[in-house]
Amino acid sequence: MSDQDRSPVKIDPYDLVPVSPDEFIPGSKLPVNVFLRLSEGHYICIGRQGTKTNFNEMHFSGKQDAHVQTYYIRRSDFAACVGSNLTIAGIVLNANQVTESKKLNILNMAADSVFKEFAELGFNIQSIEHAKMVSQGIRTIVESKPDLHSVVSLMSAVPGDLVRHSMAVSAIAVIIAKNMGWVIPGTIEKIALGGLLHDVGYKELPPDVIRKPRHELSYEERATFETHPFRGIEILKTMPSVPDDILSIVYEHHENAIGHGYPRKIRDYKMNPLARIVALADCFVELTIKNHDLPNPRSAGEGLNYIETTLAQPFNKQAFHALRISLDKVAKPSLKVVS
Numbered sequence: 001m002s003d004q005d006r007s008p009v010k011i012d013p014y015d016l017v018p019v020s021p022d023e024f025i026p027g028s029k030l031p032v033n034v035f036l037r038l039s040e041g042h043y044i045c046i047g048r049q050g051t052k053t054n055f056n057e058m059h060f061s062g063k064q065d066a067h068v069q070t071y072y073i074r075r076s077d078f079a080a081c082v083g084s085n086l087t088i089a090g091i092v093l094n095a096n097q098v099t100e101s102k103k104l105n106i107l108n109m110a111a112d113s114v115f116k117e118f119a120e121l122g123f124n125i126q127s128i129e130h131a132k133m134v135s136q137g138i139r140t141i142v143e144s145k146p147d148l149h150s151v152v153s154l155m156s157a158v159p160g161d162l163v164r165h166s167m168a169v170s171a172i173a174v175i176i177a178k179n180m181g182w183v184i185p186g187t188i189e190k191i192a193l194g195g196l197l198h199d200v201g202y203k204e205l206p207p208d209v210i211r212k213p214r215h216e217l218s219y220e221e222r223a224t225f226e227t228h229p230f231r232g233i234e235i236l237k238t239m240p241s242v243p244d245d246i247l248s249i250v251y252e253h254h255e256n257a258i259g260h261g262y263p264r265k266i267r268d269y270k271m272n273p274l275a276r277i278v279a280l281a282d283c284f285v286e287l288t289i290k291n292h293d294l295p296n297p298r299s300a301g302e303g304l305n306y307i308e309t310t311l312a313q314p315f316n317k318q319a320f321h322a323l324r325i326s327l328d329k330v331a332k333p334s335l336k337v338v339s
């Protein structure tokens, strides 16, 4: 890159989104232009689209590379950036492969509404932007693979808000993983897709059981409801686009660290590490995100407090800590003013 390429440029901050340096695989070609922030509204392009990533070898006057936590890409470049990094199950995709007729508007609408709710819940902006980027990539995968496309289309016919719930679990699981320091794109994508598919077994349950509030289920109905993790893996296990880790997420998302979950009552150390995260995300979403069964959800602080005190925090400790720190704007429950 010439010195001229490194001239500072003025860009409206709204037109850029923050990304972690970890998103860029060393030595690979940059899918988009990458910027470093110098001061409010002033940026420098540190990597041009198509050139090799070599951020570690670059030096910027007045900046210590080791302390650079955030790069920026143009908002309009999100799709290209995510599309080039999809590694799940060896799938390499070009977002242009998705024709308009394959787009699942229900997924996109669910994502829009869920991310709006996340901002109100108090998730920090960097966590939300990262989860949005991953979510967009996962939607591209689903729209590009016929087996996933058909299974998600069928999920949209399940009573209630299954697609919205699944999108929320997927995104919060990504936020937790990111705040645990997990950076490998293929792993994050598996968590996101596993979160999206975790309740796919619902589509085999009687509609009456799905519609009923959980606390009103009879013993027999509850037993039927608790078959959904098994039914889920039965649906997914023959699908070529679904790796084993995703089957584990689906099968274990109602297990918990203290062995009080279902279907196998296994403890934390026996759970798939990705499933530990999705299990917590699922519980948090059930408490804090609106659905037909929950018109007045808890605030994020109340949700954390409920998990910690009423449920005695049965989830993986690192995952719970990561969820808490991603909610940096959440007031401590004891400080909340109750009117």
Ligand SMILES: [Fe+2]
Pocket (backbone or CB within 6 Å): 198, 199, 228, 253, 254
């Ligand atoms: Fe479930």
Ligand SMILES: [Fe+2]
Pocket (backbone or CB within 6 Å): 165, 169, 198, 199, 282
């Ligand atoms: Fe769920």
